[in-house]
Amino acid sequence: MNKKRASVITVILFAIFGIIKLYPELIYLHKFKYNNYTFYSNSAIDSNAVIIINTTNKLVLNDFIDCVPNQYDVFLCNSYSLFWLHTFLGRKPSGASDMITNNIYIANADCKKNIACGSIKHKQIKSNERSLESVIAHETTHIMLRNKLGIKNYRKLVKNENWKIEGVCEWVAFNGTEMNVNQMIELIKSKSYINNPWQTYRLYRFAVTYLIQAKGYGLEDIITYTDTFEAILQELTSINSYTK
Numbered sequence: 335m336n337k338k339r340a341s342v343i344t345v346i347l348f349a350i351f352g353i354i355k356l357y358p359e360l361i362y363l364h365k366f367k368y369n370n371y372t373f374y375s376n377s378a379i380d381s382n383a384v385i386i387i388n389t390t391n392k393l394v395l396n397d398f399i400d401c402v403p404n405q406y407d408v409f410l411c412n413s414y415s416l417f418w419l420h421t422f423l424g425r426k427p428s429g430a431s432d433m434i435t436n437n438i439y440i441a442n443a444d445c446k447k448n449i450a451c452g453s454i455k456h457k458q459i460k461s462n463e464r465s466l467e468s469v470i471a472h473e474t475t476h477i478m479l480r481n482k483l484g485i486k487n488y489r490k491l492v493k494n495e496n497w498k499i500e501g502v503c504e505w506v507a508f509n510g511t512e513m514n515v516n517q518m519i520e521l522i523k524s525k526s527y528i529n530n531p532w533q534t535y536r537l538y539r540f541a542v543t544y545l546i547q548a549k550g551y552g553l554e555d556i557i558t559y560t561d562t563f564e565a566i567l568q569e570l571t572s573i574n575s576y577t578k
């Protein structure tokens with residue numbers, strides 16, 4: 335292949351990639367719009383999406399985050415290749431939000447059953463299954479935090495104190511769902527969460543919930559909190575009561 339032909343092919347590939355990045359809806363066959371969310375998928379979208387969207391809005395529209403609702407596009411990839419093409423992430427995450435377009439990508443989703451999980455086939459990843467609404471609420475919170483904090487501050491937090499961002503997103507995603515405090519404290523003591531992203535995310539949520547419930551912190555207090563994640567875990571192992 336001569337150089338000219340190679341560079342023409344490269345330009346075409348980049349153009350295709352750019353179009354998919356900016357207009358991913360072009361490669362999806364089905365669309366379901368309700369309220370402020372539009373779902374895209376290559377298989378028919380179950381009407382249970384209405385309930386999922388209503389619950390997601392209940393989770394994300396709260397006084398703690400204090401953001402006005404926006405329009406969100408959610409792409410139900412259901413394909414490892416598609417999810418990777420949109421996000422460049424591997425098989426484990428169940429969702430991601432794009433920093434440029436604010437599109438939300440879900441690796442694997444079953445709208446009817448309200449289930450989301452990573453890109454690996456369902457049977458192998460029972461442990462990372464969670465409700466679809468919790469994943470969409472988590473990713474929507476990422477977008478809301480980016481808008482609220484500004485992209486520069488947000489990126490700084492992701493780089494240096496990611497537990498705050500992920501902890502707040504998890505707190506929103508599971509707001510109202512009880513946590514087993516003793517189980518969480520055992521998890522900290524056993525250190526089995528280390529190198530286990532699913533367990534680590536549970537502890538991010540645990541730490542942020544503790545700051546909100548036991549210390550009465552607001553979002554600004556958490557963002558500017560100076561203790562490390564490890565220091566909070568240490569503190570949590572010695573508490574007698576979780577609430578104020």
Ligand SMILES: [Zn+2]
Nearest residue numbers: 472476500503
């Ligand atoms: Zn996240």
